[in-house]
Amino acid sequence: MRQVAVTGLYKAFGAHPVLTGVDLEVPAGSLTAILGPSGSGKTTLLRLMAGFERADAGIIAIGDATVDGPGGYVTPERRRIGYVPQEGSLFPHLTVAANVGFGLPARQRRGGKSGKGDALLETVGLGGLGRRYPHQLSGGQQQRVALARALAIEPAVVLLDEPFASLDAHLRASVRADVQEIFRRAGTTAVLVTHDQDEALSTAGRVAALRDGKIAQCAPPEDLYRRPADPGLARFIGDANLLDGVLDGGVVKTLLGCLPLDPAVTSLGTAGQVTVLIRPEQIDIGPNESGIPARVMSCRYHGHDAVLDVQPGNAAAAPPLVVRVTGARHLPAGSAVTLRARGPVFAWPAD
Amino acid sequence: MTAAPATQPGHQEPGHQEPRHQEPGPGPRRKAPRPLALLTAAAVVAAILALPLVFLLIEASGAGAAELASLIFRPLTWSLLRNTVRLTVVVTAACAVVGTAAAWCVERTDLPGRRVWAVLVVVPLAIPDFVVSFGWHSLWTWAHGFRGAVIVMTLAVYPLVYLPVAASLRMADPGQEEVARSLGVSSVRTFVRITLGQARGAILGGCLLVALVLLAEYGAFEILGYQTFTTEIFTEFSGYSFAASCALSLVLVLLSLLVLAGDGLISIRGHQARTSRTGPRVSPPRRLGWRRWPVLALFAALVLLALGIPVASALYWMAYGLPPALSGGANVSLLDAAGHTALYGGSAAAAATVLALPVALLAIRHRGRMRLVLERSTYLVLGMPGVVVAFALSYFTERYLAGFGYGTAPLLVACYAIMFFPLALVGVKASLARAPASLDEVARSLGQRRLAVLMRVTVRLAAPGLAAAFCLVFLSAVTELTATLLLIPTGTQTLATQFWAYESNLSYSQAAPFALVMIVVAAVPSYVLGRFFQRPGQTGG
Numbered sequence: 001m002r003q004v005a006v007t008g009l010y011k012a013f014g015a016h017p018v019l020t021g022v023d024l025e026v027p028a029g030s031l032t033a034i035l036g037p038s039g040s041g042k043t044t045l046l047r048l049m050a051g052f053e054r055a056d057a058g059i060i061a062i063g064d065a066t067v068d069g070p071g072g073y074v075t076p077e078r079r080r081i082g083y084v085p086q087e088g089s090l091f092p093h094l095t096v097a098a099n100v101g102f103g104l105p106a107r108q109r110r111g112g113k114s115g116k117g118d119a120l121l122e123t124v125g126l127g128g129l130g131r132r133y134p135h136q137l138s139g140g141q142q143q144r145v146a147l148a149r150a151l152a153i154e155p156a157v158v159l160l161d162e163p164f165a166s167l168d169a170h171l172r173a174s175v176r177a178d179v180q181e182i183f184r185r186a187g188t189t190a191v192l193v194t195h196d197q198d199e200a201l202s203t204a205g206r207v208a209a210l211r212d213g214k215i216a217q218c219a220p221p222e223d224l225y226r227r228p229a230d231p232g233l234a235r236f237i238g239d240a241n242l243l244d245g246v247l248d249g250g251v252v253k254t255l256l257g258c259l260p261l262d263p264a265v266t267s268l269g270t271a272g273q274v275t276v277l278i279r280p281e282q283i284d285i286g287p288n289e290s291g292i293p294a295r296v297m298s299c300r301y302h303g304h305d306a307v308l309d310v311q312p313g314n315a316a317a318a319p320p321l322v323v324r325v326t327g328a329r330h331l332p333a334g335s336a337v338t339l340r341a342r343g344p345v346f347a348w349p350a351d
Numbered sequence: 352m353t354a355a356p357a358t359q360p361g362h363q364e365p366g367h368q369e370p371r372h373q374e375p376g377p378g379p380r381r382k383a384p385r386p387l388a389l390l391t392a393a394a395v396v397a398a399i400l401a402l403p404l405v406f407l408l409i410e411a412s413g414a415g416a417a418e419l420a421s422l423i424f425r426p427l428t429w430s431l432l433r434n435t436v437r438l439t440v441v442v443t444a445a446c447a448v449v450g451t452a453a454a455w456c457v458e459r460t461d462l463p464g465r466r467v468w469a470v471l472v473v474v475p476l477a478i479p480d481f482v483v484s485f486g487w488h489s490l491w492t493w494a495h496g497f498r499g500a501v502i503v504m505t506l507a508v509y510p511l512v513y514l515p516v517a518a519s520l521r522m523a524d525p526g527q528e529e530v531a532r533s534l535g536v537s538s539v540r541t542f543v544r545i546t547l548g549q550a551r552g553a554i555l556g557g558c559l560l561v562a563l564v565l566l567a568e569y570g571a572f573e574i575l576g577y578q579t580f581t582t583e584i585f586t587e588f589s590g591y592s593f594a595a596s597c598a599l600s601l602v603l604v605l606l607s608l609l610v611l612a613g614d615g616l617i618s619i620r621g622h623q624a625r626t627s628r629t630g631p632r633v634s635p636p637r638r639l640g641w642r643r644w645p646v647l648a649l650f651a652a653l654v655l656l657a658l659g660i661p662v663a664s665a666l667y668w669m670a671y672g673l674p675p676a677l678s679g680g681a682n683v684s685l686l687d688a689a690g691h692t693a694l695y696g697g698s699a700a701a702a703a704t705v706l707a708l709p710v711a712l713l714a715i716r717h718r719g720r721m722r723l724v725l726e727r728s729t730y731l732v733l734g735m736p737g738v739v740v741a742f743a744l745s746y747f748t749e750r751y752l753a754g755f756g757y758g759t760a761p762l763l764v765a766c767y768a769i770m771f772f773p774l775a776l777v778g779v780k781a782s783l784a785r786a787p788a789s790l791d792e793v794a795r796s797l798g799q800r801r802l803a804v805l806m807r808v809t810v811r812l813a814a815p816g817l818a819a820a821f822c823l824v825f826l827s828a829v830t831e832l833t834a835t836l837l838l839i840p841t842g843t844q845t846l847a848t849q850f851w852a853y854e855s856n857l858s859y860s861q862a863a864p865f866a867l868v869m870i871v872v873a874a875v876p877s878y879v880l881g882r883f884f885q886r887p888g889q890t891g892g
Contacts, residue, residue, distance in 0.1 A: 052792050054381055073381070076795040083796035089789040093811050102807075103797025146793075153797055 002063030002156040002189060003028040004049065009058035011044055018044045020213035022058070026157070026206075029187045031180065032218075033194055033204030035237070040210045042193045046159050049191065050083050051076035062156050082150025082158040087166055088142040090134035096121070096145050097130030103153040120148040123182060140171040147179060151186070158183070158190040164199060176203055197237050201225060209233055226279075227264055227346050234277050234346075239307070239322045241283075245276040245347060252276055252347055255315045256283070256292060259343035273350035280307065280324035284340045285331070291338035294321075298333050306331070312339060386717060386801070392709035393725045399706070400732045400769055403743035404604070410746050411601055414594045422598035427583070431599070435579040435606065438500055439565045445505040446561045450512025451554055453653065455546070456646055458520040461636040463643060468650050469517070475657035476510035477873035479830035479847065481570025481854075482866045483507045486661035488574050489668065489859050499575040506657040507571070508564050512557030519553035520546070562610045566603060567736030569833035570851065580606070584738050585833065593746065600739045607734035662870060668863035685846075685864055689872070692845040695760060695835075696828035699767030703775035703824045704817055706768060711779040712809075716788055733773050740770050741834035758841040766834050771824040778823050782816015783809065830873050846872070 004026040011019040018041040026032045036042040047053045049060055051067060051074060059069040062081070067074040076083075090099050100117040101109050108116070121127050124144040134142055143163055150158055163179070164172045180203055183190050194200050200207045201221040208218035216236075217229040228234040231242050245252040248271050250261050256278065261268075268274060284291075285308070293313040297320050300307045304327050309320040321339070331337065411419060422428075456462050457469050475483070484503045487494035494502060527549065531541040547554075569581045580603040587596040639646060714726045735743075744766050748757040756762050786809045794804040810817070832847045839848050846869050853862035 050792070050796055052795075056381060070381075076792070077798045077800055079796070080798070081796050083793055085789050085793060087789070089787070089793050091790060091794075091808060091812075102794065103799070149793075149797065159796075 004157050004189065004191065005059075005061045006045075006049070007059045007061075009045070009048065009060065010056040011041070011048060011053065012056055017213060019048075019055075022210070022213070022215055024208055024215050024218060026189060026191055028189050030205045031183050031188070031190045031192065031203065032206045032208060033192045033200035034208050034210055035194060035197060035200040036210035037236075038195050040195075041213055042195070042210050043161055045210065046161050046191065046193045049157075050081050050159050051079050080153065080156045082153060082155030084143075084146045084150050084158065084160045084163050086162045088134075088139075088146040088163075090142055090145055090149075092134055094133075095130060096126070096132050096134065096137070099134065099145055100130075100148045100152050102149060117148075117152060120152055121145075123151075124148045125178060138171075139167050140175050143167065143175055144178070147182070151182075151188070156189070158188055160190060160192040162194055163192070165194070165196070172199075179203075201237075209236060211236065227262065228277070231275055231277070231348060239280045239324075241278040241280065241321050243276045243278060243318075244350065245274045247272050247274045247347065252345060254278075254341070255312060255318065256339060256341040259341055259345045262344040262346045265347055268347060268349060274347040275350050277346045277348075278321075278341055280322045282342050282345070283310075283321065283323045284342060285310070285323055285325055285329075285337050286340075291340035294337050294339050296331050296333055296335040296337060299331060301327065303327050310337065310339065386713075388801075389709055389713055389717070390721060390725075393713045393722075396706045396710055397725050397728045400729050400772055402747070403735050403740045403769060404731060406743040406747045407597065407600055407604065407739065410593070410597045410743075414597055418594055419598045419601070422595050423602060428599070428602065431578060431580050431583055432602070434497075434577065435566065438497065438504070438577070438579065439562050441501055442504045442508070442565055443558050443561045445501065446509040446512045447554055447558050449505065449509040449653070450557055451516050451547075451550065453509070453650070454513050454516035454520055454550075456650070458517050459546075459637055460639050460646075461643070462639060462646060462650070468654075471654045471658065472513060472650070473510045474874050475507060475654075476514075477826065477830075478507065478658070478661050478870050479570070479832065479873070480504065480507040480564075480568055481574060481832055481847075481851070482665075482830075482869060483657075483661045484571035484574045485850075485854055485862065485866060486664035490660070490664050495575055496577055500572060500577040503571055503575060504565060504568070506653075508561050509657075511560040511564065512554060515553035515557045516550050519550045523549040559610060559613075563607060563733060563736075566607050566610070567738065567833070569738060569836075570847075574854065581736055581738050581833070584742065585837075588738070588742055588837065596742055600742060603736055604734055604739060607736060608731075611730065611734050661866070665863040665866040665870070668859040669867070671860075685868060688844045688846045688849045688865070689868060691843050692829050692847070692872075695763055695767065695845065696825045698760075698764045699771065699828045700775075700821045700824035702764060702768035703771050704779060704820050706772055707775035707779040707820065708817075711776055711783050712805075715780060715783045716791070729772065729776065732769060735770070737766075737770050737831065737834040738837070741766050741837040744769075745838060758838070760840045760843075763835065763838040763840060766838055767824070767828045767831065770831070770834060771827045774823045774827060775820045778816060778820025779813070782813035782820065785816060786812035826873050830869055 004024075006022055006024040006026075009019050009022040010017070022045060024032075024034075024045075034042045034045060044053065048055050048068065049062075054073055055068050057070075060067050061069075062079060065074070066072070067079050090096075091102065094102065097117050098109075100120055104116070118127070118130065121130055124147055126141060126144055126148070129137070129141070134145070137145065143166075146163075147158075160179075164176055167175060176199065182188070192200075192204060201224070205220065206218060207221050207224050209216045209224065211233070216233050217224060219227075224233075225237055228237060231240075234240040234242065243254045243256070245254040247261065247268055250263075251258050252261050252274060254276050259276070259278075294310045295313070297309040297311050299309075306325055306327055306329065308323045308325060308331060310323050311320045312318070323339070325331065453468075453472050457465050457472070462468065480503070483506060484494075484499070487503055488499065493499075523546075528541055528545050531545045532538065536544065566579075567581060568579070569585050572579055572582050573585075580599055584596045584599045584603065587599065710726060710729055713722050732740075744762055745757055748755060748762060790808050790812070791804050794808050795801070799807065829845075830847060832851060835845055835847050836851065839845065844852070846865050850862050850865035850869065853859075853865065
């Protein structure tokens with residue numbers, strides 16, 4: 001397994017720039033997710049890594065070899081990449097076993113039962129289905145075959161393009177977990193592209209947020225969620241309350257009271273105006289506790305939890321705060337509540 | 352930070368932390384590797400297809416402007432032009448009405464026996480036009496001239512409108528009609544504004560084909576005694592007046608290209624948008640109620656006239672015609688003629704399919720100006736009627752090969768392959784569309800070279816469609832008369848030419864079996880084709 005390094009990558013289609021200087025490191029053996037809204041160019045980035053498109057400028061290196069750069073270009077068939085496209089794209093005219101063995105040398109393919117293909121099918125949990133045809137499989141099974149097919153060539157890196165998007169919600173979680181486990185055991189270097197932040201945060205070891213044609217931040221999921229590089233990114237990944245605050249020593253004063261500052265913050269001095277990030281689950285809510293009095297404006301009920309828009313009484317002009325409570329709480333619009341925030345909180349200099 | 356005009360790729364400021372406004376991509380873009388082999392192959396095909404037009408122009412320039420002008424600007428040309436245009440307009444309009452109405456009834460109403468009618472109304476397409484005209488003219492002498500030509504040609508070629516319209520109605524989003532109705536638009540106005548709008552491209556495309564067939568038709572008009580450019584070119588050519596046939600060919604090609612250009616102008620507009628990712632929903636059929644009886648009667652009449660009369664006529668002459676011994680004329684074995692027909696048709700079909708493959712691949716899988724130019728240039732063949740292609744090829748052998756190759760099978764096969772290339776291209780493109788590009792990409796990521804991908808994935812998936820393209824060309828070649836008469840290898844006969852020989856002799860009883868065999872031979876593949884193109888596009892299974 002090799003690491004992948006992307007440096008200063010540019011790609012435009014016609015006059016429309018898609019990638020404007022992407023820098024990305026994918027360490028060997030890691031699963032890195034590229035997270036971006038649709039149209040952000042994440043699939044383009046993946047296709048450039050795979051070699052289906054050629055970059056306008058910049059360098060892509062897999063291991064020690066430069067596969068796309070000023071010096072030259074390596075065609076997809078010589079890159080040793082395991083590509084798993086969105087719909088699986090199994091070859092409909094071939095059996096599952098033939099699909100898995102497609103990339104193997106002819107000698108191994110003709111050997112009839114290739115032990116390797118069977119073993120891989122076993123790995124993805126589809127042992128014994130080798131003689132079926134793709135249309136006889138469910139969507140989740142097809143996706144697993146596509147994965148086995150990609151792994152069969154012992155790729156330097158596996159590229160997955162929204163591999164779970166076409167699956168039903170209940171299948172998605174299980175296939176995702178299986179894939180994660182398979183990669184972890186094999187130590188696979190993998191890049192996964194997705195627009196689903198839940199998927200990115202729960203599946204990948206590192207998440208790269210793609211914004212405006214550049215990687216805005218690449219970090220482990222907890223870091224990306226709790227310590228985003230800028231307020232825009234905080235809103236892009238999950239719900240976020242961005243409050244004005246005043247920093248004094250290690251404490252930030254906000255309308256939710258004085259909160260300790262996350263020690264990881266390095267961009268701030270010891271005092272001054274700041275913008276504070278408070279995630280919805282950092283706010284405790286209760287009708288009886290002491291805290292800031294507030295009123296519930298609306299409630300979006302999701303079953304396992306509920307997301308409330310809450311207007312604090314001491315800041316009637318400010319936008320309502322987003323608060324997450326467990327689904328067991330029943331707090332209809334109009335309920336009077338009190339708020340208390342839990343630190344430490346993350347902050348940036350106010351702009 | 353000054354945005355200095357960066358000339359070197361990757362020469363951005365090292366501290367990229369702060370995202371700046373989007374700079375344009377620095378320096379000249381790197382070129383993606385071009386599919387050189389494919390481009391070369393497609394260019395060779397385009398060159399082959401351009402040969403007839405090139406030869407025609409060479410011949411024309413050899414004849415000289417003055418002579419050409421004197422041959423073109425004479426009363427005969429004007430009367431031919433009037434005949435040709437008048438017939439083309441009337442028959443095209445008639446086909447548009449019959450084809451569209453039939454397609455709508457079959458696809459969108461609860462007409463009893465829709466599946467059966469869907470096959471029966473298409474079969475007449477398989478019957479050669481000259482066999483249809485033989486059927487009518489041999490039974491009733493009033494089927495003659497303009498009137499005869501309108502009746503016969505409408506019945507022979509309306510399926511060219513029916514087929515694309517039926518397909519587009521089948522694929523069209525019924526939601527649009529439902530939305531229109533929900534917005535308070537009456538059912539009649541919905542039909543005009545939505546349904547016809549959805550099918551507009553298909554109707555125009557069908558009309559284009561009809562017009563091109565009419566411009567190129569020879570046999571039927573010869574039997575019906577109706578003079579058009581094509582019949583006149585044929586006559587002049589047979590009389591060795593090369594300059595005259597060349598001059599008339601130029602006018603005919605110009606007419607065909609005009610028709611093509613008109614279609615190009617129209618089809619630029621009109622996009623179809625469909626947001627749903629699932630397959631087309633089938634619209635609930637419109638109830639006909641009591642109206643089903645007159646509609647059924649009309650369908651029965653259409654099939655009777657278009658299919659019944661040619662078949663019945665052939666059977667009639669076989670049963671009641673003069674016995675062969677009395678009618679005279681050389682007796683050629685039906686089997687012998689059928690064998691030659693199959694040989695020439697099969698070779699032509701294989702050649703055309705192979706020629707179409709690189710052009711179709713380029714058209715479907717690649718972008719770029721070269722692709723567009725190459726693909727468009729092959730459309731020019733559509734504007735070359737068979738008589739002109741045959742004329743141009745025989746001129747070529749005459750002038751440059753000292754007659755070598757003239758009257759041999761390869762020349763006839765080449766002529767067929769060029770003439771029917773557009774048909775093959777349609778079929779091959781449709782079949783390649785069933786092999787999505789994503790599969791190619793996966794195959795390449797698995798370490799397969801382009802050629803291996805083509806053989807192991809693309810062609811395998813496209814195989815049914817390639818077979819359909821083969822059938823389409825085979826079918827057309829088997830029932831081709833004009834070019835066959837001009838280029839038939841010395842000493843051999845095909846079904847069409849032998850039929851023609853007997854027919855010209857008025858040996859109807861001997862011509863009839865040949866007509867019947869052609870009907871059967873052509874009807875079977877056309878049935879298979881109909882089934883193929885009726886299936887919705889799918890990649891699975």
